[in-house]
Amino acid sequence: NAGVTQTPKFQVLKTGQSMTLQCAQDMNHEYMSWYRQDPGMGLRLIHYSVGAGITDQGEVPNGYNVSRSTTEDFPLRLLSAAPSQTSVYFCASSRGRRGFYEQYFGPGTRLTVT
């Protein structure tokens, strides 16, 4: 099993550009989440999904969109990148609800917006 994969590993964008961060898992997990990690702060939840076709907002959803058309994939779209979105992004999946099941994290995407 590859576990949770994310692409790209690194990305530099100019302000106003859009892009999609890819996330895929091969463990047949229903629950998937996107987090961002900023220096001096804990991981913060952007969006999450409890199954194909079902998504919901987390703590910091503004400027991001998600969709979940399959169990395996959960892409995160930045609609119009801003310097405040410079961060490291992690995708995670779990067999059940995040609070009670182990989460498996992807390797992260380091995004810089200039």
Added chain:
Amino acid sequence: KNEVEQSPQNLTAQEGEFITINCSYSVGISALHWLQQHPGGGIVSLFMLSSGKKKHGRLIATINIQEKHSSLHITASHPRDSAVYICVGSYNTDKLIFGTGTRLQVFP
């Protein structure tokens, strides 16, 4: 104010030392997780516990619900234990509050 506080923020140790990282939370939780983030950035889940103690190899996690406190212990520390350790409180089945992490460096 973050509802999950970790101490210390930074910790250095010599190989072989016994290490303790502390986590306190301000309101009741359903479960508490410990994560390990390697220098390369990857995050691994170490433990999830809601009471008592769990052990995996040289790692031991404890939680005291009444005192709203959890500890992560590493016995016989090794340089490969160098990482950031993150405490995570689960406040219901979906809401997680992440601590800011404890950076551990173990020197040979």
